[in-house]
Amino acid sequence: MTSSSPISELTTLHLKPGIDIHKADSQAWSEILKTISSQPGFLSLTWGSKIEDPTIIILCINWKSYKDHETFTTASFYTSFLETVSALFTTVEIHHFTPPQSLLSKVPVVETVTVFLATPEFYGSNLTKFANAVRSSSTTGLKGVEIGEVVEELAKEEGGEAGRACKLFIGWESVEDHMAFRETAVFKENIGLLREGNGGIEMKM
Known part of the structure; x- marks a missing residue:
């Protein structure tokens, strides 16, 4: 990745x-999103609640480059922006990938x-092979597959x-489609690819 490459946060x-x-707190949240979307280099954002725990919000921001993200975090108003965020949330965890x-x-x-x-x-090997196996399957409710490096x-x-x-x-039409996929031959024959060559995996929805 170069500092000028598009990136997701x-x-x-x-x-x-x-x-x-x-x-009740929708206006404050809207102001946070408005501030982000008005920054130079901003491309798009989307957010939603974690299915397993609705008190956890997942926010994805696409930037033209990592440098644009850094410019935002070093702006003079960033401290007051964080104060607004802190009024709504206890902790914030951020990482980037490309x-x-x-x-x-795009998907539910x-x-x-x-x-x-x-x-x-x-x-380039295991993760790509698993993603390709899922993409090429005729699994009900599958809406798309994407991979990235952190x-x-x-x-x-x-x-x-x-x-x-x-x-x-992995995008799904419903949680039920995701659960049904775990019972398919495609999943059972390829899940081993994700269990090799790493220190563990974490799955969330």
Whole structure:
């Protein structure tokens, strides 16, 4: 990745107790999104609640370059922007990956797989093979598959070893379609590819 390459920023935000960004606190949340979308180099954004835990918000921002993201975080108003964010959320986790993805804005349900401590060969071999196997299947409800490499080093657990990481995004029409896929031959014959050459995987929806 070069500093001028398009990039996606994936932000995980944990809502404070009692905060509802869909109703009572929607104006503050709208202002946060408006500020982001008005920045130079901004391309698009999309967000949604985590299915397993609706108090966790996933925000994906596509930038023209990583440098544009850095310019935003060093702007004079960024401190006050963070204060607005802190009024709604307890913690914010951010990492970036490339190439930028678009599934989150196009499909009802996105399964996100993070691969930790991936070997240099894993992305071009195992992850690509698994993604291609899913893409070429005739699985009901499948809406798309995308992969990417994480810019920062990530650790699976707080305080754990950090290293190279990759992302896999699978779009589904419904959670039921995702669950049904796990019973197919395509899944069972290829899931082993994700269990080799890395330090563990994490699946979320």
